[in-house]
Amino acid sequence: MAVDGGPELVQLLTPEGVLVEHPDVALVLTDEQWRERYELLVMVRRLDAEATALQRHGELGLWAPCQGQEAAQVGAALATRPTERIFPTYREHGMAYVRGVDPVTLLGLFRGTTLGGWDPADHGFNLYTIVIGDQTLHAVGYAMGAQRDGAHEGVLVCFGDGASSQGDVAEAFVYAAVNDAPVVFFCQNNQWAISEPLERQTRIPLFKRAAGYGFPGVRVDGNDVLAVEAVVSAALERARAGGGPTLVEAFTYRMGAHTTSDDPTRYRTTAEGEAWRLKDPIERVRAHIVRSGIADAAWLAEVEGRAEQLGEHMRTACRAMPDPTPTSMFDQVYAEDHPVMDRERAWLTSYLAGFTDAPHHAGAGGGQ
Amino acid sequence: MAVDGGPELVQLLTPEGVLVEHPDVALVLTDEQWRERYELLVMVRRLDAEATALQRHGELGLWAPCQGQEAAQVGAALATRPTERIFPTYREHGMAYVRGVDPVTLLGLFRGTTLGGWDPADHGFNLYTIVIGDQTLHAVGYAMGAQRDGAHEGVLVCFGDGASSQGDVAEAFVYAAVNDAPVVFFCQNNQWAISEPLERQTRIPLFKRAAGYGFPGVRVDGNDVLAVEAVVSAALERARAGGGPTLVEAFTYRMGAHTTSDDPTRYRTTAEGEAWRLKDPIERVRAHIVRSGIADAAWLAEVEGRAEQLGEHMRTACRAMPDPTPTSMFDQVYAEDHPVMDRERAWLTSYLAGFTDAPHHAGAGGGQ
Amino acid sequence: MRRTTRVPAGGSDMAVLTMARAITTGLAMAMREDPKVLVMGEDVGRLGGVFRVTDGLQAEFGEERVIDTPLAESGIIGTAVGLAMRGYAPVCEIQFDGFIFPAFDQITTQVARLHLRSAGTLAMRIVIRVPNGGGIGAVEHHSESPEAYFAHTPGLRIVTPSSPGDAFTMIRQAIVHPDPVLFLEPKRRYWEKAEVDVDAPLPPMADLFRARVVRRGSDATLLCWGPMVRTCLEAAEADTRDLEVIDARSLAPLDLPTIVESVTRTGRLLVVHEAPVTGGLGAEVAASVTEACFYQLEAPVLRVGGFSVPYPPARLEDLYLPDLDRVLEAVDRAMAY
């Protein structure tokens, strides 16, 4: 199982928190920016832990944790402009957070009260996509639209190492390449697709896939928020300038289970997890900002306090989320009137009215 | 529009019929083998012309000509062992011929009397596949079966430049790569997918696609029967030895229409056709064997005579092909009894029996 | 096969157009009216499509609006989704009915659902044009009738014209409609001609989903659509019984009131389609109408369709497809109850 990203890995901040130079890639942050990044990473980890806990307490049917991938998500999202659209999978809680999406919005899907339910235009953050790979084509189409609008906008689309095997992702590469679409394919290679290690999807590093389609591929240390931001920024800049697509492989690790329904002890070793724990994306930033005096203990404690508030907010708001009304399931299937919706809505309304007590439907059960 | 295959093109016999050396690839043929190849090329061209003529005379609903691609098809098929399976598209008439499939067998599909109708085991030649790209996965699965059987067999699968964009073909690359499947992906880049030039499918040469999946890709002069045989032989040898897949891009040209329903004058220039005519796959072999004394005029005339006989055979046999019986459409949908087939077969039989004269169904019309 | 490059603009009231040309004309009009409308698919540009339905559009609107896509159907639909998210209105061509299946996932899990998934905030203003059905002597996969798959998929609308006039109007309505619309074009009727009023204003949108009684009758109702409308009209003309013929026009939603009203008068219903009968859309019609008209029906709803086998080789297609005789044989059976 791969732990080492190999010689092509772009890294700017080592696991020990030491800044290193790279011949092609550079990014210098102000102290304020360093603190901002640290705080984002901490908040995202907290968000994720809180949602996991909410699932354990039966408030959510499922959660897909992003622990370990915070730097990849925060760094990539920070590289985008707020007007640029992000196309997530189902695990991009960190990106959502950077974009200002209230984490509670995400919970609806996992609680079973919505199928997503947010407006992508609100924060330039597209809906979660569960069918693996589908969103890569959407992103390319969206980018083709941006080209037609004459907008110098980039588009960021996420997918996983497992997703790299899907035909739709390959078609997205083809469409992006022949159209010079301004899209950055951001693959979080977290080493696992549920129980399948990377070796079941490819025999060579994933970033090399791009070369077969005629556009650049880069492997970046996905646990290095600085390097990710730098690499994705450069790729987006290229896209905006008409240079076409780039594939960025963020080499990272899914520290937790695939979802709260999964039991990773069945298929991977704790030694692997230990090795990756040493590359933690947050620890290295803390080491750097503490060592270089950018942050002190008091400020770190403040951040912890804000993280605690976020957790509190999520708990309260999650528990308060109302169940959808029964007939809401008919309301937005079509944009315009539809006789079948009218007929079934009317039937359900009168059917439910026929019960003296509530019909015997319980809440959400398990799930995968 | 590409006419020149570029520096990576493997060529052993120039358009002028001159043998040239290549640093990595070599193949020496006996005089007998040269004559055999020449004759095959001539026969395939004749077969194709005959079928085209049969379509014009209303005997076939459609034909997909392979003119211009004879060397690619003959060379690749000759590189296989007879026990090795070939997975064609719908245009591999040349491969079928090399494998000993009676051309008349192929005609059924285009005449509208069968949906294919041959047994792939008979000549190790799989059924024509019309849905673009699907057969590439079949070939990989078949090759995985060969691995499980411990057979040191290669598999040859054909697809076109257009097909390279299909998700299934990319998935076939993934499955082949991670399984080291003994398969040779043989892409006949004939520069066109109906009316779309190669540029609509890729921005870089197609053989480079393989590198993105971690296996070798080679571009060979598809109009050079010697080079194609040499390159495909090497790739198959590698596959048999457990070296995994190879992508071979045969750089060639569709001299005719996409099918007899197509009108290429709508989308390509005659100048392009002229340029390619100078690279004709048969002319160069004739030039070589005549110049080097391998064949004389009398023998060439004999070959023409045999080609004429083939044409005659096709004409006669095609016209004699019976229409399928009405209830045959129910007979092989399932391998075992099926009540719906029984019911519908019985209904149709009694329905037809109710007519005093033949029911008014005509023969096949047009088609694409 | 060459035609002039420029698609006729409005100006003359009536034009005699083939169904193919009527669709071209409707597409051109929609593109002129709304710069967000795009046309995309395999060979739709320079070639004008294998049926020439998009002929002349690239010359008029350029390569940015009439896009020759790579050969990948999931890609056509998937990128159309993204274009729709960006405010465009892509009209996708799937070259033949049998090639829609690689895009099945994008259509059923994305196109059909994104409006709902986004709580009504995303418009999936996508039209998927599909030359549909058999009868042209083609090879396998070129003669399918996949409407039942999509009619069972909530979130999609399906319409299909049977005449040049309807084709011209319906394609324009489908493009304006905010929901995704599958637009099935009966390919064997592409070359049939009729007068089309190319200047008529666009009818109200609700008309797009209305069935039309194309022939009045009192003994039995024939419900059909697309290619089968002409077949049923010919059967009705040839028969001594007084047969009503309804062109469904919209397959999702079905215009049940119009059908039920007819069945209430005639007492007998036959549904005629090209797709295999088993699990076909005729079953839905039969089930719904029987529920609505249980006491009015004097015979069970009978289905006349393709046999429950893959579309056969071309030499058998005239036996496979419902024709005048098959329709009338079923009428005989219905009348015998």
Next chain:
Amino acid sequence: MRRTTRVPAGGSDMAVLTMARAITTGLAMAMREDPKVLVMGEDVGRLGGVFRVTDGLQAEFGEERVIDTPLAESGIIGTAVGLAMRGYAPVCEIQFDGFIFPAFDQITTQVARLHLRSAGTLAMRIVIRVPNGGGIGAVEHHSESPEAYFAHTPGLRIVTPSSPGDAFTMIRQAIVHPDPVLFLEPKRRYWEKAEVDVDAPLPPMADLFRARVVRRGSDATLLCWGPMVRTCLEAAEADTRDLEVIDARSLAPLDLPTIVESVTRTGRLLVVHEAPVTGGLGAEVAASVTEACFYQLEAPVLRVGGFSVPYPPARLEDLYLPDLDRVLEAVDRAMAY
């Protein structure tokens, strides 16, 4: 969640098994009996599948026979086709019903047709296992009931068990059968237990396609399958009317004689399924049975199913899915005719 690695071999007569374990046991038995049988899919190997249905198989049969495939469903089915051509009998797992659509093209245009296309020379001995239906509180795409799509596709067979015993027998029969079989596993019943005779000889193949009357009754017939069998049995038990319950077991082909015989006795039929009613398999049953029993039916065949919307968020699924009350409300309506 850990279980022992080795799957119970025969030996003891009766074992109490969950449905999931019954399928595992049947798979293991089939693999022991025939070395050509392979298992393939996402996470089926080391993990034993997300529902643990293939748990222990890779440990017993190795990685060559229990294959963790790349994450690509079209690839799973497409390579299975090739393996079948080579004489293997792949049992493919599609991880959830909602993820079968990327493989729709390979299933409908290849798996379903290659036997026919090859004039009967190729056997497509492929089983496609799909955890099916809703009721487990899952997120989108994990609760679909796509059977109607496949029942409309000639060349496929579809079976679905409703009990551990049937699951054990039917998976083995499906694997032996030379035709491609879609094997739908009612996922919300995976954990229900029953005694299974793991030593019983395999019943005749024809049994696989036979419906079973699971409860005799005289007032009305409830036809159901998979997850709805238990629901219908509970409804019948709870009700004062004498309801017959039939487990369809085979959805393609449908065992019409058994259903017709029942309806001839009861005069009323309700079809209960989870899929959306519009265009669902209930329509096919209604149309066929009405044609066969026109004079016997005292009420129209009524369909009880999912609403005609995408499967809703989990908090609404108990309202979306037919339950005891919904079934009995429909019985009320049927009895009122």
